[in-house]
Amino acid sequence: MNTSLSNISIEKAKVSKIDQVDFDNLAFGSVYTDHMLVCDYKNGSWDAPKIVPYQPITLDPSSKIFHYGQSIFEGMKAYKDSNDEAWMFRPLDNLKRLNISANRMCIPELPEEYFIDGLKALLQLEKDWIPKTAGSSLYIRPFIFASGNGFHASPADEYKFIIACAPSGAYFSGKVSVLIEETYSRSANGGVGYAKTGGNYAGQFYPTQLAVEKGYNQVIWTDDNTHEYIEEAGAMNIFIRINDTLITGPTSDRILDGITRKSLIQIAEDEGLEVAVRKITVTEVIKAAENGSLKEMFGAGTAAVISPIASFGYKGTDYDLPTMEDSYAVKLKKLITDIQYNRGEDKYGWRFKV
């Protein structure tokens, strides 16, 4: 089936909300644009996508999303350059991952043109909503959920695909202190940790709340079996610099295949930094912290890009990380955002014109 922009119907909002938005003081993901893209799956296929005014959705109380949690999502951004041109970053990789998540959750796959043409049509309409202040962007949330009805515990027969957008400010997290998790798990072998599905995040809230009560901002997830291997930082992939080697764990059933993660690996290698994609234990990190070879730790993901970790706690002891003159986090963040905001050369072809 082939969709082109010409058959995405557009119902425009009667009044724009854009004048009510303070673009100089944007929080993250809390105000929404005038329109959204909606596409329904029923009778075994996806209907043509429509763009409609941003609005609430009505669902039957028996909708399977409420009971069995069949839901998946993506997180992306649109960036504006100094010439007011709009760009995205590797959007096809988000579609690929959405469909990997879809397969795991028994949700029907979404055809590429629905996603890409739908995004383009929506973003062309919402172009004025892409903020221009430094570090800001339009956060884009594509998601699919089970809208079909029935208390029977089985996959739904109807789904909704929606794209909503939120102009968002720079994601300053400040000095992040994290707790290495010894009890709870984010994901398990054979589980759904590699899928961007709602329940993974619901399951993280409680252990994270316990860590916050102890004075930390986030949890560092370890493997469910031994709690000895470092896996992810909150809802971000994690990078650890020991001496001059940048280490990150290999992706697996349990670790989400982040687009920021794989882009940073490539950029770092091309910058001549030593990168090791291998398992790393808590013991190795503690030893490195004690002998001074632990230089940096940071989370990597679309929302914050890179979120440096200032200290971490483990078994009742806190360890501080040094402040580095030649910070890899600072260097890599500049290189990746220069590509995203069209400030620098993109030798990879990652930038995508809207």
Ligand SMILES: *Cc1c(COP(=O)(O)O)cnc(C)c1O
């Ligand atoms: C989304 C996400 C990431 C980061 O993925 P990006 O593609 O870089 O945004 C990492 N870990 C988890 C658990 C995530 O949900």
